[in-house]
Amino acid sequence: MSDLTGKTALVTGASRGIGRALAVGLARVGAARGVSGGAEARVEQVRGEVEALGRKAVVVVADVTDPAACARLGEEAVKAFGGLDILVNNAGGSSYMGPFTDLRFSGWEKTMRLNVDSIVHLSQVVGRHMVECGSGSVINVASVAGLTATPSLAAYGASKAAVISLTKTLALEWGPAGVRVNALCPGWTRTDLNKDLWDNEELAAMMVANQGLKRWADVEEMVGPTVFLASEASSYVTGQTLVVDGGQTAA
């Protein structure tokens, strides 16, 4: 059921971290891949990994905060594969951690541009195509930060909550056309995004002290849930938020 042979997927932010693992992981179960990211050398390496699995890979270097670049990315991916079955809106992050009163509005806007506007622009292009074709699976990488209060990360939390809301709305708008839209909410996962936290052993342990599994996730642990959402295994699942957080939000 999770076989993606013959399917095509576009993963944004595939140069490293969770996006890289998802691009290679989807290729492992059969999908040809379009990858995007800012740093060309790193995405080229990911292209090599995908091709080594016998899949076709197309790299489009695009800044997802630029609406025109998103349009080009979506159109090039559709053209390169003659269609697109899976879109993983993964590129995102946060560059500010601190009290809300010190947050500059420009920082708020920057976070929204990266985590929300990028999904809006790319999903409009790809969504139109999927709706026309009558099938597709869109996976928006949100975060547990979009489900709970996020002291010191107000903009990031609000942006991810917006992603979860948009996911539900698009699921209803596109459902009649056979297009499913779901969100993936990772918990603490070791990547460059939060290296400052997991690099410090004491701090790293503290972050997961109240969680069920009491450890950080490896990026590979996001692959199975994503394959589930991308494939026929989840054919009756849409508008949902799949939380992959080692029990963090159960506490």
Ligand SMILES: NC(=O)c1ccc[n+]([C@@H]2O[C@H](COP(=O)([O-])OP(=O)(O)OC[C@H]3O[C@@H](n4cnc5c(N)ncnc54)[C@H](OP(=O)(O)O)[C@@H]3O)[C@@H](O)[C@H]2O)c1
């Ligand atoms: N790590 C966690 O604990 C965690 C938890 C919950 C949710 N998430 C979410 O998971 C997603 C991936 O995070 P990560 O931890 O893998 O982060 P990461 O290691 O920092 O990787 C971020 C990826 O996004 C790309 N990117 C950033 N800004 C971009 C832009 N303007 N245009 C195009 N690509 C851009 C980066 O490309 P470059 O290499 O070119 O910079 C990189 O490939 C994000 O949406 C994040 O919010 C992460």
